[in-house]
Amino acid sequence: MTRLHDSALSRPRLIGGYVLTVLPSLMILYSGTMKLFMAPSMVNNMAELGLEAATIWIGLIELGVMVLYWIPLTSNLGFCLLSAYLGGIIVAELMTGSPAVGLTLATIFYTGTFLRKPSLFGLNF
Numbered sequence: 001m002t003r004l005h006d007s008a009l010s011r012p013r014l015i016g017g018y019v020l021t022v023l024p025s026l027m028i029l030y031s032g033t034m035k036l037f038m039a040p041s042m043v044n045n046m047a048e049l050g051l052e053a054a055t056i057w058i059g060l061i062e063l064g065v066m067v068l069y070w071i072p073l074t075s076n077l078g079f080c081l082l083s084a085y086l087g088g089i090i091v092a093e094l095m096t097g098s099p100a101v102g103l104t105l106a107t108i109f110y111t112g113t114f115l116r117k118p119s120l121f122g123l124n125f
Contacts, residue, residue, distance in 0.1 A: 004072050005116040013115050020112025024105045025070070028062055028082075035059025049092055061085065076120060079113060 005014055034042045036059035046055045065085055069078030086109065089102035114121055 004070070004075055006119050009116070009118075017112045017115030017117075020108050020115065022112075024109040024112070025066055027105060029066055032059045032062030032066065035062065048096060075117075079117075079120060082109070 005017065009017075031042070035046070035055050038055060042059075043052060043055055046052045046058070051058065062085065065078060065081045067078075068074045069082050071078070083106075086102065086106040090099050090106065093099040093102045
């Protein structure tokens with residue numbers, strides 16, 4: 001059975017991994033929801049990038065990728081898609097001059113996923 005974490009990992013490692021993946025997941029879910037409902041702050045941010053017309057689609061992509069990531073059977077695919085999406089966040093923030101949030105979000109997310117699923121990275125320790 002596919003699981004959201006590898007077996008035989010210590011309890012503190014699993015707890016740390018889940019905490020470090022749930023926090024950025026909630027931030028991405030919040031962002032996707034705000035884009036889906038066309039919150040003025042999100043529309044302004046997307047307009048700054050020239051993507052105002054695609055705001056709803058980008059919100060749907062965010063929510064869809066998060067759903068794939070948290071379903072055990074599709075979590076590896078969700079991780080790959082979310083990695084690509086986080087790269088896009090970093091590029092968009094570089095275009096606006098401040099990549100700190102995207103880099104922080106990606107680092108926390110990757111660390112948490114590594115703690116829970118080291119086999120996904122080709123490592124087993």
